[in-house]
Amino acid sequence: MAPRRLLLVGEGNFSFAAALSETLDPRTSLTATCLQHPADLARDPLARENLQRLRERGTEVRFGVDCTQLVDAFELQDREFDRIYFNFPHCGRKAGVAKNRELLAKFFQRGFLEAPSYHPIKTINEKLIAELGKVFPLKRLKCSSPLLPQADTSDLTSCHCDILSSAFWISLREDNSNFESLTGGTTQDMEDFLVSSSELSLPRNPRRDSKEEAQEGMYGQAKVCLRPSLLVHVQALIQAPDFLPGSLYILSGPVFQKCRISPSTMPAFHETLFILGFNKNLKDGCLQSLLDHLKGILDSLLTQTLLEGSKLGSSVEFVFQPPGEDYMITVKSQNFGPDCVKDLIIGSVTTSATSIIHKDQCFACVSMNLDLLAMLVWGISDWRMLWTFDKRFLKNFAAGKIEPFKSYSLYPPYYVHDISFWLDTKKRFDEVEFHTVARAVSQDTVISIQFLSRFQHPKTEQVSLCYRLTYQTCDKALTQQQVASMQSQLRKEIQQRLHVTPR
Template identity: 25%
Template sequence: MNFAEGSRVLFVGEGDFSFVASLSQQGLCAGIHLTATSLQEQQSERARSNVEVLVERGVKVVLGVDATRLHLHPVIRHLRFTHIVFNFPHVGGKMRIDLNRKLLREFFQSAVEVLECGGHVVVTLCGGQAGVPPDPVVRRWDDSWKVVLMASYADLVLRSIQKFSPDSFPGYTATGYRSLEKTFCQDGALMFMFQVCELSPEPLDAEATESVLLCDGCSIKLPAFLHSQLQMDIMSDKSSFAGYLYSWVVGLLSANLTVYCQETLVFRKETQCMSLGKCETVSICKDQRECTIFCHPSYRINEESLQLEPLVILFYSGDTEMLESVLSQSVTLNVRNVSHSFTPVARQLAVRDFTDQMCFSDDQSCAGSVVCCVVSVAALARHCGVEEDEVWALGQSVSLCGDVLTFTQWSLCPVEYIYDLSFWDSIASGGENNALVSGTLNMTIDTIITNMGRGTVKSYRLLSSYSHPVLGRRSHTYRIEYRSWHGALSDQGAKQVHSQIGQQLEKCLGVEVR
């Protein structure tokens, strides 16, 4: 546990103050302003001894501080801290999961009131309590304290997870509730660091679209939010997972072939072959010598589902034996997704398994043809344990240490929520107008969900349609899954977004939400 010089650190829920005493004794708090607090005003002999030591070292000690009422305390409420630390919070007793969740929630909500802008809240929990995938002690999520969800009620996101080792703090003794001498097991304990990160409060115009120029010269209108994702150009960002995979594929090819990296291509999935066939690179490629490959970072637009898929497009002419050899080469990537595990997972792959191929030629004999390989970066990422919505997450980072590739999101281990949205058509059954969820209107529904979700919608699909035999109306149900990698999203927040989507469907399409 390290703090930058000048930090102002508040420790709450200290039992016998041995943890802060250990930090100060090791010299880990030089140049740092420490405030150590405890709920109990009556202290044990060991606690009194540690308090005397802390006071001598310049640590401010305050007794009778309720960690869930920091913003109301006569002393604490006037201060602002860069870090607030709560080690092993517990209400006491067994089988009190609901009360411990409440404790965490109220602590987080109070802590942000006295937290400096950009500050961090640190909570240490025993193994299995938190309810996050990297936890070495596996429990069902509904049998955990749901620490990420409790933090989200205070607009806090999980920024890092570290293993907690009591041996790193000589003299530290973990005492139970009300400073009882009885200790508790700390095997598998984890330290969680949170930071305030609110979601954008203002959604986009529900029906807003932007024009995108495609590589075949045509244009297409995309939902404004999808257009903003395209503008991010994650394939050119080496700090993103998609950008890293693009660079990795280029490096793999460059070991045996001459590779020229070209401009970004954008095209529709429905006209993929025609669009790529019109690409200027096809003509250029025919005039090149063998073992030369042209590589384009690309995005494919799926109009049916209104999704963007990052790709690597390869153009190659001549004998394809060398290209096939490189693409079929079995490679192992050791990938650690920080939201999933503390240890990397060996992912064996061959680029060929994620590649579709076509060829362009001037005649039917395919003599002098140009081979075009379409490599799915999204499929490569999924194979490496990174889901599609993670690929587009803001604030992600990739680092390579030795042979281990570490992928970190801005917000770790976000909670997923699934809600259904049902509505009646505005038109009575009969005739062609009955098809509300097809054609232009279907695209309008997709646009509204995409724009109003503004990055919190992981996926959605039409679950069912139903015709009422008496009313003569059709009902449609969409299943929408929410998750945010860039800001705090609680169940309440997800329900609010869900409600906004329903309201905009009623406003823009005249439907009736059930």
């Protein structure tokens, strides 16, 4: 396996770092950091022992490192890490849940939408907002809403069940001694903060009549999720005292969803949300005006990189979603290969994103997937390119300009591996969760998962599934040894997390 660089943040007394260092390949570089300074750990005998073990193995140790300001802790040439571990996101003994959520939000923030970035996601967002600003008065909101909204708030209960079912849920485990700290008390802080998406029990295809039951199941087992859409904040925004009907409110920020692996679906992307309030008597006219202007703007953006004389294969369409007045915003594209025959969903328009009932007002919300829209506009075929740290990527873009993207990749080799496993008769197999585990283990190098076959043993009636996985990066070459190692790790992970038995 090629040399790797690992970064540990928030290490505390360095127990995890010391244990991990004993298991690593000698060619793996490990950097362990903590927020404390050496003087703060001087009286802790376990910390002194762990630091001694790390130094004997040549591990780099840094103190006073704020995990939310990593750009300040490392020089530009030292910022490329293969994986970053943050094992126990916590601000301190009596920090409280609110501060811990804020810590996680700052840790996950990438800043593509912040100035002075020339990232295509920011460019497409600014152009979309500028064009709508020619028609509607704009109120731009700062995205200070939490990445980890509580599941028992009215924001989440008004959100569509399908959106919540794809969320990354975080389970807060507590015992009687620290229960008060979870609810804002001051006794003891929570002892475990564990991401647990596979334990959540959800219906396979939630229906409207089972929505309340599904949501009750969610909230009974998990308290917090990484927000799957900015729609979870709509109700709070509309209830704000300074909300004015007739103005187009804009909120932009990152969101996170579990999804199947494909070139056009992504577990993390940037969303822009437009919220418009209007008088009920003017509903039909206002909503149609919003749709017409939005369609014109999107069609214009999608034709900017076409060669002279060529035509857009399929214009933007608003697909009606009964029973309410909701629409899916779709477009066809050849950027993702011949297998992409279905319309790509780049956004949605909904009038049912809030449970607020007002006798005089209606609300329309437009959600746009900025990452997918940027890929379509520039002709970027792989969503992973948008998240790369490779300097060659951003060199393709200039402030405010939209020109065809020129790939710098030499199409690195791909590797194909099959995996088969017996299902647990007592557990429901979740294929999306299987994709999620494969994505995590492979560090987003699995580009395709194809179902091959289903076998049922004639005597035991036990069922076995077989899948084909294709590994490939978007900007560098993988080795056979790296892929073999990831495939081996995947077998272990699915056995533990999905309760299956690899064959």
